[in-house]
Amino acid sequence: MNKNNIFVIVTAFIMLVVMSCKQATHTNEKTNNVSDSISENASQSTNLKANSVAQIYAKHQIPVLCYHRISDGNKGDYTVSPATFSAHMKILADSGYHSISPDQLYGYLVYNKTLPAKPFIVSFDDSRVEHAEIAAPVLEKLGFRGAFFIMTITYNKKNYMTKDQIAGLAKAGHTVGLHSWDHTMVIKYKEAADWQKQVVEPKKKLEGITGKPVEYWADPNGVYDHKSVVELSKYFKLSFSLATKRDSLQPLQCIRRIIVPECSPEGLLKSMRRSFSR
Numbered sequence: 620m621n622k623n624n625i626f627v628i629v630t631a632f633i634m635l636v637v638m639s640c641k642q643a644t645h646t647n648e649k650t651n652n653v654s655d656s657i658s659e660n661a662s663q664s665t666n667l668k669a670n671s672v673a674q675i676y677a678k679h680q681i682p683v684l685c686y687h688r689i690s691d692g693n694k695g696d697y698t699v700s701p702a703t704f705s706a707h708m709k710i711l712a713d714s715g716y717h718s719i720s721p722d723q724l725y726g727y728l729v730y731n732k733t734l735p736a737k738p739f740i741v742s743f744d745d746s747r748v749e750h751a752e753i754a755a756p757v758l759e760k761l762g763f764r765g766a767f768f769i770m771t772i773t774y775n776k777k778n779y780m781t782k783d784q785i786a787g788l789a790k791a792g793h794t795v796g797l798h799s800w801d802h803t804m805v806i807k808y809k810e811a812a813d814w815q816k817q818v819v820e821p822k823k824k825l826e827g828i829t830g831k832p833v834e835y836w837a838d839p840n841g842v843y844d845h846k847s848v849v850e851l852s853k854y855f856k857l858s859f860s861l862a863t864k865r866d867s868l869q870p871l872q873c874i875r876r877i878i879v880p881e882c883s884p885e886g887l888l889k890s891m892r893r894s895f896s897r
């Protein structure tokens with residue numbers, strides 16, 4: 620082999636290595652992009668083998684936070700001040716936590732898809748106006764995205780989000796889910812007409828507003844029973860409850876969350892670790 624041939628072979632080898640490195644970088648960028656990974660989930664899920672119910676139930680639980688009011692007045696377990704909310708999100712970012720979407724949680728639970736380090740979900744119930752005006756900008760500044768659960772009776776009402784604000788959340792990469800029409804607990808839906816009024820119609824309306832499928836639900840008052848989670852599974856990929864015992868036969872329909880009260884940022888980290896330790 621003469622010198623020229625060796626030069627050609629070595630050059631070709633170097634080019635191959637460079638090209639495959641570039642490809643790897645591109646793949647990483649893609650995985651980190653929230654909207655890309657959502658569409659990947661949808662297309663890839665069909666080719667993957669789903670976990671059994673028992674396997675899903677046994678998976679490590681990912682911390683899910685639940686906020687209601689974010690305001691300086693009106694103290695109580697369901698209210699945190701805007702300063703506290705910002706401090707909570709900041710300590711999570713500073714501690715290396717990554718917010719994930721309900722879509723990513725579903726991919727992890729059902730198809731063992733990998734999650735970023737220290738994953739958590741931050742969710743908001745009751746369609747309060749401060750969710751769009753205060754919470755979403757704080758999240759976006761830190762690179763986080765949230766899950767916002769809407770009760771659709773509140774559209775355009777005082778202190779609640781407008782349809783444009785709800786659409787804006789979806790457009791900014793947040794997840795918009797349903798929290799019933801008027802906050803009636805799911806265990807009270809007895810007839811088909813109740814499901815129509817509390818789930819089917821509001822889901823369709825919300826999808827019209829966001830232009831995206833509404834695939835996630837949060838139980839009003841966090842209350843459910845076996846019958847209701849079986850029914851919810853026909854409409855939603857995941858349903859979120861509160862810190863109650865899970866239904867082992869429907870683990871996707873009773874994802875546990877903790878309500879975050881006014882507390883120090885360190886107190887938040889402690890209660891996340893305590894509540895989702897396994």
Ligand SMILES: [Zn+2]
Nearest residue numbers: 744745839840
């Ligand atoms: Zn609620």
